Amino acid sequence: MFAFPRGVECDVVVEYLGERGIGAKRERAELVLASVGDLRIGFWCPRDEFPGFDDIDEVRKTLGIDSLDVLVVVSYRPYVLVDYLNSLLERAHRWYGIRLDLKLLGVSSVEIETGLEEALGRALVEKPSKLGRGVKTEYVCPQCGRDFLHLYRQEKYFSRRYRGRVVQSIYGCPSCSFKARRVDLLD
Missing domain, CATH: 2.20.25 (N-terminal domain of TfIIb)
Structure with a gap:
């Protein structure tokens, strides 16, 4: 197995979603947005190993998580980033009373093709209605x-x-x- 070069993950995401018949729009170099019915799914492919987010407002502004139902992190070490984002979401709820209804999923860029398939399936079942x-x-x-x-x-x-x-x-x-x-x- 091999990892894709940095920045290519989002291209693979757009291509895969196209194969599955799901319209995807590249919002920024690191962010792909897809909609299936009213379900909004974001795919974040960070260029840095670890983002410099200090608080939830930066995450909301950068990734637009207020309008998302599911955020899929596509990275070499996605679960480190998912844990960090989860801790920011919990801290925002505990300290500021901000509750965001967002499911976080991770896909390793080493196994991106099978990982995207599984993550998309889990995203679709998150809010079937x-x-x-x-x-x-x-x-x-x-x-x-x-x-x-x-x-x-x-x-x-x-x-x-x-x-x-x-x-x-x-x-x-x-x-x-x-x-x-x-x-x-x-x-």
Whole structure:
């Protein structure tokens, strides 16, 4: 395995999202924004090993996290950055009462192709109701048992992780907060 040269990660993100049929817009050199329905996903590919963010206001201004539902950090060591951003979010909530509803995910640039596939799947299942209205299925919710699961998104694509064609389905229960991602192998 090898890591991509600095600055190339965002190009790979835009290309991958295009392959999956998701419109992506390069906001800045280090930031790619994508929308799936009402779900807003940001992909941050920092040039520096460790950013110089001191407080949450800098992060809000630089990355525009107020309008995002999910932020995916694509870096050589993404989990260090995810932990740091998470601590800034917790500090902002504890000290200033600022609560941001943001899911942070990390993708290593060493395994960028399979990592993007997994991160995108996890991002889509984060808030399935934002993907669209959903279609009622015959599956009863395994968590509450009161309602049927709704299918919010289903797509067929070639999976680099499973090395074959797959069908990915995103389910959610309108009665409770249950959500699920199902991947069926076709080959």
